[in-house]
Amino acid sequence: MSTSEPKRALITGVTGQDGSYLAELLVSKGYEVHGLIRRASTFNTSRIDHLFRDPHEDVHPLTLHYGDLTDGSRLVTLLGDIQPHEVYNLGAQSHVRVSFDEPEYTADTTGVGAMRLLEAVRVSGVNARYYQASSSEMFGATPPPQSETTPFYPRSPYGAAKVYAYWMTKNYREAYGLFAVNGILFNHESPRRGETFVTRKITRAVARIAAGVQDKLYMGNLDAVRDWGYAPEYVEAMWRMLQHDEPHDYVLATGEAYTVRDFLQFSFSHVGLEWEKYVEFDERYLRPTEVDSLIGDASFAKETLGWVPNVLTPRLAEIMVDADVARLETEGHAHWIDVVSR
Ligand code: NDP
Numbered sequence: 634m635s636t637s638e639p640k641r642a643l644i645t646g647v648t649g650q651d652g653s654y655l656a657e658l659l660v661s662k663g664y665e666v667h668g669l670i671r672r673a674s675t676f677n678t679s680r681i682d683h684l685f686r687d688p689h690e691d692v693h694p695l696t697l698h699y700g701d702l703t704d705g706s707r708l709v710t711l712l713g714d715i716q717p718h719e720v721y722n723l724g725a726q727s728h729v730r731v732s733f734d735e736p737e738y739t740a741d742t743t744g745v746g747a748m749r750l751l752e753a754v755r756v757s758g759v760n761a762r763y764y765q766a767s768s769s770e771m772f773g774a775t776p777p778p779q780s781e782t783t784p785f786y787p788r789s790p791y792g793a794a795k796v797y798a799y800w801m802t803k804n805y806r807e808a809y810g811l812f813a814v815n816g817i818l819f820n821h822e823s824p825r826r827g828e829t830f831v832t833r834k835i836t837r838a839v840a841r842i843a844a845g846v847q848d849k850l851y852m853g854n855l856d857a858v859r860d861w862g863y864a865p866e867y868v869e870a871m872w873r874m875l876q877h878d879e880p881h882d883y884v885l886a887t888g889e890a891y892t893v894r895d896f897l898q899f900s901f902s903h904v905g906l907e908w909e910k911y912v913e914f915d916e917r918y919l920r921p922t923e924v925d926s927l928i929g930d931a932s933f934a935k936e937t938l939g940w941v942p943n944v945l946t947p948r949l950a951e952i953m954v955d956a957d958v959a960r961l962e963t964e965g966h967a968h969w970i971d972v973v974s975r
């Protein structure tokens with residue numbers, strides 16, 4: 634690579650929460666960013682529209698390409714065309730509850746999809762470093778604190794698919810010398826979090842209840858313990874993992890634990906409401922097998938990458954509630970009609 638040539642990165646899952654923050658980060662660092670998007674019948678790029686330029690303009694820091702993690706030959710041609718220096722595999726069917734309804738599709742996308750991308754890197758011969766979005770869900774039933782040396786015990790089709798992807802990433806590193814790393818990330822959230830994950834479901838409902846357009850919030854297991862961090866800080870660490878001299882696997886977490894009930898308390902009290910008056914139980918939000926407690930030990934990332942999370946769960950809840958209140962005021966209520974309630 635000549636010194637004047639910008640670094641090129643390919644991001645799968647660029648339309649998702651993490652993909653959008655990572656694309657922003659890499660553009661700010663001068664990268665030429667390429668994103669894989671799935672063809673949809675309506676636009677699905679709202680999280681990255683602000684980065685996108687008309688292809689007819691001279692400068693376009695973000696280029697989007699149609700493709701899918703279930704389509705291996707497309708991944709090979711795409712890598713050959715782009716010749717990326719870094720590949721971030723963030724694409725996945727990422728919802729744990731949905732993975733029980735769609736186990737085969739989840740395995741295909743979240744598990745085998747990672748192998749297809751690794752194999753595409755290998756056969757296309759590109760000289761790229763590879764990041765795999767591994768998950769604390771892989772620890773499942775193994776009690777906390779969980780670190781890089783904790784045994785996996787997945788409790789969902791999603792968790793099992795991520796374990797497969799984790800081991801394939803490790804195998805490509807050992808078998809072919811690929812610079813491939815697993816970031817084992819604990820839950821991380823933001824105002825861009827999908828509306829059916831528990832934090833965003835709560836903060837979105839708080840905004841609607843405070844505005845008088847929703848009466849009740851139906852929830853599942855309030856006793857689950859999670860270690861919720863702030864997504865923009867986590868994508869910064871993904872990038873640092875690929876800049877390090879050697880490929881390692883890293884846990885990213887805050888190390889602080891709260892229950893879903895705690896998150897309800899932080900969110901409702903931020904707008905002066907008592908959550909107990911609005912929240913009701915609905916068994917449809919329970920999972921056939923639950924992950925009771927995830928609390929990460931990110932000491933290795935702190936030592937090796939100098940990474941320290943600053944936004945902890947109570948502040949995170951406030952950031953998300955404020956954003957949903959502001960969004961509701963800007964977009965109006967019509968946009969918020971619940972067509973899907975999960
Ligand atoms: P999101 O659900 O917000 O985004 C998932 C992305 O994957 C979307 O861009 C989606 O595209 C894309 N995608 C889904 N299926 C396919 C497919 N078949 N081919 C190509 N792309 C596909 O997830 P997050 O941003 O929260 O998470 C990013 C990654 O990190 C995921 O792999 C997730 O499993 C993992 N992870 C997330 C954690 C978290 O707390 N957020 C923690 C640990 C791991 P579309 O917009 O078209 O649906």
Ligand code: GDR
Pocket residue numbers: 727728729730767768769770818819820821829830831832834851852853854855857858859893918919920923924975
């Ligand atoms: P998780 O996140 O399963 O940890 O996976 P989610 O926010 O969906 O659930 C967290 C916990 O909250 C409980 N819960 C509910 N969850 C949802 N979605 N809806 C509810 O109504 C509800 N009520 C209680 C759940 O049972 C669970 O215990 C996320 C995803 O981003 C994965 O992709 C990622 O790998 C892991 O985090 C780390």
